[in-house]
Amino acid sequence: MKTDLRKKYQATPTAVQTAVMILWACFGIGILNTFFVATHPIPLPPGAHLMQLVIFGFEALIIAMIGRGRNWARITFLIICLLGFVSVILLMHVMLRLNGPLSFLIVLAESILQYVALILLFQREASEWFRGGQRSGLTPQNRIRERVPYSYARFQ
Numbered sequence: 001m002k003t004d005l006r007k008k009y010q011a012t013p014t015a016v017q018t019a020v021m022i023l024w025a026c027f028g029i030g031i032l033n034t035f036f037v038a039t040h041p042i043p044l045p046p047g048a049h050l051m052q053l054v055i056f057g058f059e060a061l062i063i064a065m066i067g068r069g070r071n072w073a074r075i076t077f078l079i080i081c082l083l084g085f086v087s088v089i090l091l092m093h094v095m096l097r098l099n100g101p102l103s104f105l106i107v108l109a110e111s112i113l114q115y116v117a118l119i120l121l122f123q124r125e126a127s128e129w130f131r132g133g134q135r136s137g138l139t140p141q142n143r144i145r146e147r148v149p150y151s152y153a154r155f156q
Contacts, residue, residue: 012067012069012129013125013126013129015120015121015123015125015126016066016067016069016120016121016126016129016130018117018120019066019116019117019118019120019121019126020063020066020067020117022113022114022116022117022120023063023066023077023114023117024063025113026110026113026114026117027056027059027060027063029106029109029110029113030056030059030110031056032106033103033106033107033110034052061073062076062077062080066121069129069130070130071130071131074121074122074130077118077121078118078121078122081114081115081118084111084114085111085115088107088108088111092104095107
């Protein structure tokens with residue numbers, strides 16, 4: 001489904017522009033953080049650097065597609081952020097012990113910036129832009145009625 005977003009909006013909303021700039025800054029911070037990560041006594045498995053390159057490439061693709069107004073990229077970013085939040089919370093003590101406080105603080109700052117960008121990407125103006133300028137025509141009561149096909153809520 002191709003949607004020409006320029007029909008409704010002449011320019012990208014400010015919230016989306018700000019979010020994309022934050023995400024590119026986080027991308028750069030993430031690349032720099034790979035240099036601060038301590039080398040482990042166990043040698044890296046073969047292909048570890050290739051895997052880092054693939055992950056950074058995927059992240060760059062997602063950020064670029066968010067900047068172009070692709071809703072699937074915004075949803076993918078939401079899912080990645082939720083999974084990343086869980087992993088940062090669960091592995092916080094391991095990151096501190098293995099990589100030291102500097103790397104941990106960088107990851108924490110990067111996570112906070114990504115959540116600020118996530119909030120900006122899901123504001124009303126940004127959401128309308130990602131959907132091609134169309135608002136949901138349903139009120140909250142009508143949404144409930146649409147989800148429940150046979151209920152007493154339809155007859156009230």
